[in-house]
Amino acid sequence: MITEETQELVDRGIMLPLMEEFYTIQGEGFHKGTAAYFIRIGGCDVGCHWCDVKESWDAGLHPPTHVGEIVEKAVKYSKTIVVTGGEPLTWDMTTLTDNLKKQGCQIHIETSGAYPVTGTWDWICLSPKKIKLPEPDIYPIANELKVIIFNKHDFKFAEEQAAQVGEGCILYMQPEWSNRDKMIPLIVDYVMKNPRWKVSLQTHKYLNIP
Ligand SMILES: C[S@@+](CC[C@H](N)C(=O)[O-])C[C@H]1O[C@@H](n2cnc3c(N)ncnc32)[C@H](O)[C@@H]1O
Ligand SMILES: Nc1nc2[nH]cc(C(=O)O)c2c(=O)[nH]1
Ligand code: SF4
Ligand SMILES: [Mg+2]
Numbered sequence: 001m002i003t004e005e006t007q008e009l010v011d012r013g014i015m016l017p018l019m020e021e022f023y024t025i026q027g028e029g030f031h032k033g034t035a036a037y038f039i040r041i042g043g044c045d046v047g048c049h050w051c052d053v054k055e056s057w058d059a060g061l062h063p064p065t066h067v068g069e070i071v072e073k074a075v076k077y078s079k080t081i082v083v084t085g086g087e088p089l090t091w092d093m094t095t096l097t098d099n100l101k102k103q104g105c106q107i108h109i110e111t112s113g114a115y116p117v118t119g120t121w122d123w124i125c126l127s128p129k130k131i132k133l134p135e136p137d138i139y140p141i142a143n144e145l146k147v148i149i150f151n152k153h154d155f156k157f158a159e160e161q162a163a164q165v166g167e168g169c170i171l172y173m174q175p176e177w178s179n180r181d182k183m184i185p186l187i188v189d190y191v192m193k194n195p196r197w198k199v200s201l202q203t204h205k206y207l208n209i210p
Contacts, residue, residue: 006064013092013118017042017062018070019055019085023077027204029125030144030170031108037078038210039070039096044087046114046132050150050176056086071099079103083119084110093119113138127174128161139164146200149183150176155190158197172200 002010009015019042026036040053042062055061074081081100083093089111097119100107108123113134117124126142128134145165147158155173162171173191175183191197204210 002060002064009066010064010091013067013095015064015066016070016091016096017059017086018065019053019062021070021074022210024210025204025207026080026082026108027202027207027209028110028174029146029172029200031080031123032200032203034080035078036080036082036108037074038082038084039074041083041085041088041091043090044085044112045090046087046112046129048129048131048148050148050178052177053086059086059090062086067096067099070096071103074100075103075105079105080108081105082108082110087112087114089113089115089117091118097121111138113142117141126165128157130157134161136164140166142166142169144170144172146172146174148176149173149187150179151183152186155186162197171197173197174200174202177202177205 019040021039023037026032026034042056043059044057088109097107106122109121110125112129113126114132116135117138124142125144125146126138127146142165145161173187175187187199191199
C-alpha cells in the first residue's frame with residue numbers, strides 16, 4: 001500500500017510507477033537501430049490479449065519513483081530517451097518530459113494514445129488498439145503509426161487508422177510476435193501492393209537484447 005501523499009504525487013506526475021529502465025537499441029519503427037535509454041512506466045488498462053509486457057499492467061506492482069531520480073539516472077546513459085510502458089499516457093508526463101528537456105534529451109514515446117497527450121515529445125509512435133481507440137488529440141501529432149497485425153482484419157483497421165493521421169506520418173505494419181510466421185507473408189504482400197506502408201519488425205527480439 002502506498003500513502004495518500006505518494007498517491008497524490010503520482011497523480012500529479014511528480015512520481016511515476018517505474019517498472020524498469022534499460023539502455024538498449026530501439027528495435028522497432030522509424031528509429032530502429034538507434035541506441036536509446038528506455039523508461040518503462042507501469043500501468044495499462046487497455047488489455048491487448050497478445051501484449052508482450054503484461055507484467056506492466058498493474059501499476060501497484062511498480063514502485064512510485066521520483067521523476068528527478070529517473071531523469072538523473074537516464075541521462076548518464078543516453079540523450080535519446082524512449083518512454084514506454086504499460087501505457088505512459090495513463091499518467092501526466094509533463095514533469096518527466098520537462099526534466100528530460102532541461103537535460104537536452106530527445107524524447108520519444110511509445111503509446112496506444114488511449115489517454116490524452118501530456119508532456120512534450122520529439123517523436124510520437126502511435127500504436128492504436130481496437131479495444132481502446134486513441135483519443136483524437138494524438139492523430140495530427142503522431143510521427144509514426146505502428147499497427148500490430150495479428151489477423152487479417154488488422155489490415156482494415158490499419159487503413160482506418162491511417163486515414164486519421166497527418167500527412168507526414170510514417171506508416172508501419174508490425175507482425176504480432178507470436179503469430180509472426182503466419183502474418184509476415186501477408187504483411188509483405190500487402191506492403192508491396194500498398195507501398196505507402198512499411199514493415200516494422202521487433203528486431204531486438206531477433207538480436208536477443210531487451
Ligand atoms: C508494450 S507497448 C507499450 C506502449 C503502449 N502501451 C503501446 O501499446 O503502444 C510497446 C509497443 O509494443 C507493441 N507490442 C506489444 N506486444 C506486441 C506483440 N506481441 N507483438 C508485436 N508488437 C507488440 C505495442 O503495440 C507497442 O507498439
Ligand atoms: N529494444 C526495444 N525496442 C523497443 N521498442 C519499443 C519497445 C517497447 O516495449 O515499447 C521496445 C523494447 O521493449 N525493446
Ligand atoms: S496498450 Fe500497450 S501495454 Fe497496454 S496492453 Fe496493449 S500493448 Fe500492452
Ligand atoms: Mg517491447
